[in-house]
Amino acid sequence: MTALAPSSSSKGLSGSERETDSEDVDVLQPLHGKKINEEFEDYSNSDDDDDDNNNNTNNNISGGDGYEPLRQDPRSAPKQQQQQQRSWMDTLLHKTLLPDTGFSIKGHPILEANGVATKLLKFVVWTFAMIAVMHFLVAHLFEDRDKMLRWDYIWRYESDLIVRDCVVFFVVGRLWEKPGIDNLAWMATAVMSNMYFESQNFVWFLQHSVTLFQMHCIWPWELWVFALVLIVAAGGLVAAHALKAYRDKMVASKLTEVGLCVLFFMVPMITSDYFHLHHWYAGWLMGMQFNYDVWWSRLAMAWCWGMYVNGIAVYGRDPVLTCEYAYFLTLDNRCPYISCYLEGMADVNNTSVKEMVPVDWRNCTATDDYHP
DSSP states (O other), rough: OOSSSGGGGGGGSOHHHHHHHHHHHHHHHHHHHHHHHHHHHHHHHHHHHHHHHHHHHHHHHHHHOOOOOOOOOTTHHHHHHHHHHHHHHHEEEHSSSSSSSOOETTEESOOOOTSSHHHHHHHHHHHHHHHHHHHHHHHHHHHOOOTTTHHHHHIIIIHHHHHHHHHHHHHHHGGGGOOOOHHHHHHHHHHHHHHHHHHHHGGGGGGOSSSSIIIIIIIOHHHHHHHHHHHHHHHHHHHHHHHHHTTOOOOOHHHHHHHHHHHHHHHHHHHHHHHOOOOOHHHHHHHHOOOOSHHHHHHHHHHHHHHHHHHHHHHHOOTHHHHHHHHHHHHHOOOOOHHHHHHHHHHHTTTSSSOBBOOOTTTTTTTTSSOO
């Protein structure tokens, strides 16, 4: 206000000028005073609002004016702990030992970074490694095995077939869509599967094969009860997959997938008298169908793959058609040693060479014939 008062420098102004200046002062003084008063009132109102907010906050904390104090739900702490424990366990069980995104050396990629080739390689390598370990352990600990089978025989004669099995299982089983199998959940399940099948050596009624002759003529009743339990358990697992397929509207797709697998991998052989359901074959054919990305489906797949590994490690990857397949390869490749058999079959007076005729499962007395 004093800044607007006339100063000593205004002495030189004319009367009219001084009157005008004084009029400006008279006009501005009330405006500035009003503005200051409004600012003071606003400041006072804001202080009152802050006091009201503080009172409301105190009322909320103290429970006044109908407000209840904010308390933490005592049930939320255990839930949070359970979620943390579940997350920790999930990480422990499903974290892969090696990355799924490829390998590179000094910036030069060894495997493509999209993960498919890496996952397949890890699956194949892990399969061979487990077959080798199981073959070594079984050879030194158990008597119920193929004593002629050696690791170098598996590597030389069956490695290409094992790789093909892995590729088909990898594709049909949707392993290319899931994290790599080098995690604790998968590997531990496969190891337990191997332990289960080796423990069958200590159960007397499990010392039989799944062939028509053995089932019809040799199986004891205890084994039939055991088989019935397995059928019920497997049926429940199949029903769970069918229900999930129905909910996902994938029934037609799933039936097509299973039908094609049966058509190509089972129908051509099932009618042969030499057919033998090796457990490597059963684990391979069933396991690839359990391909949903849920824990119970992954568990079933890993168990079946352990079954596949155990069958090859203990008995080798024997052909499903047994000697019929071997006989075909011998004839087709014109192996000279087959000539003795062929000459013996052509000789009407032959008494030393026995014809390779599979046992008739309908005749339980025909025990001298070949047992596939």
